[in-house]
Structures are given as structure tokens and as C-alpha cells.
Amino acid sequence: MIPGPFDYHSPKTLSEAVGLLSQHKGEAKVLSGGQSLLPLLKLRLGTAGHLVDIGRIPGLEYIKEEGGMLKIGGRTRESALEASDIVRKKYPILADTAAVIADPIVRNLATVGGNLAHGDPANDHPATMLAVGAQVVATGPKGERTIPIDGFFTGLFETALEPDEILTEIRIPAPAGKSGGAYVKLERKVGDFATAAAAAHVTLGAGGEVSRAGIALTNAGPTPIKAEAAEKYLQGKKPDAAAISEAARLASQAAQPEADRRGSVEYKREMARVLTTRALKKAVERAQGA
Amino acid sequence: MSMHEIRVAVNGEKKEAEVESRLLLVHLLREVFRLTGTHIGCDTTHCGACTVLLDGHPVKSCTVLAVQADGREVMTVEGLEKDGKLHPIQEGFFQEHGLQCGYCTPGMMMTGYALLETNADPSEMDVRRAISGNLCRCTGYVNIVKSVRHAAAAARAK
Numbered sequence: 001m002i003p004g005p006f007d008y009h010s011p012k013t014l015s016e017a018v019g020l021l022s023q024h025k026g027e028a029k030v031l032s033g034g035q036s037l038l039p040l041l042k043l044r045l046g047t048a049g050h051l052v053d054i055g056r057i058p059g060l061e062y063i064k065e066e067g068g069m070l071k072i073g074g075r076t077r078e079s080a081l082e083a084s085d086i087v088r089k090k091y092p093i094l095a096d097t098a099a100v101i102a103d104p105i106v107r108n109l110a111t112v113g114g115n116l117a118h119g120d121p122a123n124d125h126p127a128t129m130l131a132v133g134a135q136v137v138a139t140g141p142k143g144e145r146t147i148p149i150d151g152f153f154t155g156l157f158e159t160a161l162e163p164d165e166i167l168t169e170i171r172i173p174a175p176a177g178k179s180g181g182a183y184v185k186l187e188r189k190v191g192d193f194a195t196a197a198a199a200a201h202v203t204l205g206a207g208g209e210v211s212r213a214g215i216a217l218t219n220a221g222p223t224p225i226k227a228e229a230a231e232k233y234l235q236g237k238k239p240d241a242a243a244i245s246e247a248a249r250l251a252s253q254a255a256q257p258e259a260d261r262r263g264s265v266e267y268k269r270e271m272a273r274v275l276t277t278r279a280l281k282k283a284v285e286r287a288q289g290a
Numbered sequence: 291m292s293m294h295e296i297r298v299a300v301n302g303e304k305k306e307a308e309v310e311s312r313l314l315l316v317h318l319l320r321e322v323f324r325l326t327g328t329h330i331g332c333d334t335t336h337c338g339a340c341t342v343l344l345d346g347h348p349v350k351s352c353t354v355l356a357v358q359a360d361g362r363e364v365m366t367v368e369g370l371e372k373d374g375k376l377h378p379i380q381e382g383f384f385q386e387h388g389l390q391c392g393y394c395t396p397g398m399m400m401t402g403y404a405l406l407e408t409n410a411d412p413s414e415m416d417v418r419r420a421i422s423g424n425l426c427r428c429t430g431y432v433n434i435v436k437s438v439r440h441a442a443a444a445a446r447a448k
Contacts, residue, residue, distance in 0.1 A: 002312060002313075005310075006311055008311035039335050053355075102335075103338075103423025105348045105349060105423040190423065
């Protein structure tokens with residue numbers, strides 16, 4: 001399969017890239033790892049008059065802690081996230097997530113920024129980023145702006161990014177006190193999108209009660225789903241089996257899955273419940289061990 | 291549609307081509323450079339038959355634009371054999387009967403080659419994890435895993 005015709009641009013700087021996006025506003029797409037965009041263009045599910053390849057712009061691939069935050073460059077490869085010592089030690093929920101995205105070969109090119117900017121509710125990073133309360137940095141003609149992840153996913157394949165903005169950084173709050181997170185995914189085989197998947201992140205207070213809970217679901221609706229009722233329910237409670245079970249039930253009620261080859265609505269909702277239970281249990285274990 | 295002059299080092303040999311923006315790397319390799327060892331399988335980023343190394347990392351060449359490889363190094367299955375002598379990974383697939391129909395083999399060998407670059411003694415699980423993006427429709431995975439480990443053992447014995 002061959003994509004429809006387009007013009008390819010390979011800017012050497014971020015401002016040049018933004019300039020090209022502004023110049024071809026509405027007709028241009030950012031090419032990052034290309035592991036979602038190129039299949040889309042090949043299958044002719046989408047067209048783009050111009051591709052702006054950010055692959056040759058220096059300084060967009062990094063993982064570092066700074067100012068109480070983990071900062072991930074927008075073009076950081078999933079394979080780099082998976083292999084990062086700091087991610088594995090301090091942000092295991094991110095390592096959980098990277099390890100189940102597509103397959104190891106795809107992860108050599110696929111990027112963290114692309115996984116979010118694509119706006120696909122079946123992608124894995126969105127739920128994780130919702131659970132940890134991330135922010136994304138968008139760079140456009142007027143410079144940088146920070147977008148809280150809660151307001152980032154606006155619709156199916158739609159995000160808060162303007163057509164001439166590039167997702168250049170993801171910021172995640174550094175673990176505070178006793179906190180931990182986990183991402184659990186059910187897939188038919190390596191490389192498939194989730195039948196259901198859940199991200200959970202908890203912070204525990206001095207008495208072991210939950211002071212903050214972040215819970216989100218993958219591939220359970222037109223956008224990644226933030227399970228707010230479940231989050232609120234856990235607030236101030238001891239995260240015992242009964243509380244986790246009730247939170248998972250509330251999370252599964254927030255799911256709006258559609259029936260497809262991966263299962264019926266009932267099955268997917270039930271899997272969302274089971275996986276939220278598992279993600280919460282693991283998150284609490286990690287928080288208690290922190 | 292724009293045309294691009296590109297220079298790519300393929301198996302250590304410098305090559306030049308003028309390509310359309312939309313030409314895929316796998317088509318550049320097969321149709322322009324006539325290196326047909328790299329196979330096109332599913333053409334949808336699933337099967338890994340088209341796996342080649344781009345700057346040393348395995349990638350699915352059906353999901354990379356040829357122009358993205360400009361100024362970079364590509365290694366294909368044709369780059370494994372040196373001076374008429376099979377690479378240990380090829381020898382491994384031969385000795386352990388790592389192929390049936392052979393269609394997935396070039397991709398399997400490139401992924402296996404890349405694994406051995408970073409892991410000289412991979413466990414069965416290490417190999418299975420590494421090739422989890424390469425499909426064998428003959429389902430001959432047991433011998434493929436043996437082949438990669440055979441290659442690892444041979445390389446260690448050198």
C-alpha cells in the first residue's frame with residue numbers, strides 16, 4: 001500500500017517546523033515516529049498535503065528530572081522510556097505502559113509525544129498520563145504553552161493542540177511521599193490495541209489513607225476515560241480490598257466501550273472492572289513500598 | 291508532490307536515489323536498490339517480515355519513508371553474509387531448522403541479529419520477547435528461538 005501524494009519537509013529547527021505548520025495550516029501533519037500516521041496514510045484512512053518530519057530537529061529526545069518533575073521530550077522513543085533507569089525505578093507506571101505499546105520493533109520508532117498527540121483513545125499513554133496528572137507542553141508560533149492533560153483529549157482523534165503546534169514535552173509530577181502507580185492491559189496478542197486497560201496512581205497520607213487517586217481507562221470510549229467518580233470515592237479511604245473493589249466498580253461504570261472483534265460491551269466493561277482492581281492493587285503495593 | 295535526492299548507506303555501501311516523498315523504505319530497498327531479501331508481508335506494521343536495521347535498531351521498513359533514511363545506515367538480510375561465509379544467525383537458522391516457508395525469516399534474522407548485539411546470552415524468554423513483533427505463519431517459533439540461541443552460543447564460543 002502506498003500513501004496518497006504529499007510534500008515532505010524536514011526542518012532542522014523547531015521554529016522552522018512551526019513555520020511550516022503555520023504556512024500549510026490545516027493541510028500539514030507532524031511526522032514524529034510515524035507508527036500511527038504512516039499506516040493511516042497507507043490505508044488511506046487519512047490524507048495530508050504536507051508532512052513536517054520533526055525527526056531531524058535536535059533536542060527533542062530526553063528523559064530528565066527537573067524542578068520536581070519528570071520531563072520527557074516529545075520525540076522520546078518508547079524503547080528509550082522502557083529502558084530508562086529513572087523511569088523503571090521512580091515511575092514504574094510509565095515503564096508498565098511503554099512495555100505494552102505495540103511491539104518492540106514499533107517501539108524503536110514510536111514516540112511518547114506521538115502516542116498522545118494522535119488522540120487515539122486506544123493508545124496506552126493517555127490513560128497513564130491522566131492517572132498521574134501530567135501536563136503537556138505545546139510549542140507554536142507564539143512560543144510555548146502548558147496544557148493540563150485533563151483538558152487535552154477533546155474528541156476522537158482530537159486534542160487541544162492547534163494545527164500549528166507541536167507537542168514538545170510531557171511533564172509528570174515527581175513522586176511525593178508514599179505514591180505509586182501501575183498500568184495493566186488486556187490484549188489478544190502483542191501488537192493489538194487493548195481489549196481493556198486501566199491506569200491507576202495513588203498517593204497515601206500519613207495514616208495510610210488515599211490522599212490522591214488517579215484512575216483512567218484505555219479504549220473504553222471516544223476519548224481516554226478519566227474515572228472521576230472512582231477517584232473521588234477513594235479519597236480519604238484506606239485502600240483495602242473492599243474500597244478497591246468499589247472503586248473498580250465505579251470505574252467500570254464510567255466506561256463507554258463499543259462492541260467489536262475484541263468483545264461485547266458487557267465483556268469489556270467487566271474487563272475494565274477487573275483491570276482497574278489489579279492496577280489499583282499494584283499501585284497501592286508500590287505506594288506502600290515507596 | 292516533492293522529489294528528494296537521498297543518500298543511504300545500505301550494508302556499508304553508499305547508495306543514492308531520487309525518490310518521491312511517499313516512497314516507503316521497503317520499496318526503496320526492493321525496487322530501487324533491487325535488494326529483494328527484505329520481504330513485504332502484511333504491509334500494516336504487524337508482521338515484521340520487512341524488518342531491517344536503521345542506524346542499528348530494528349524497524350519495520352513498510353512503516354518508514356525512504357526519505358527518512360536519508361543520511362542514515364540501513365542493514366538488510368543481504369548484509370549478514372561476509373565473504374561467502376554465513377553469519378552465525380544464518381548458520382543458526384540453518385542448523386536448527388528455523389524456517390519452514392521462509393517468508394518471515396529475513397525479518398526474524400534481523401531482529402535476532404539486533405538482539406545479539408545487546409544480549410550475548412539471551413534466555414528463551416528474551417528471544418520470545420524480542421521477536422514478539424515478528425510473526426511466523428508456519429508457527430515455527432520453537433525452532434526460531436533455538437536458532438537465535440544457537441547463534442548466540444556460536445558467537446560466544448568464538
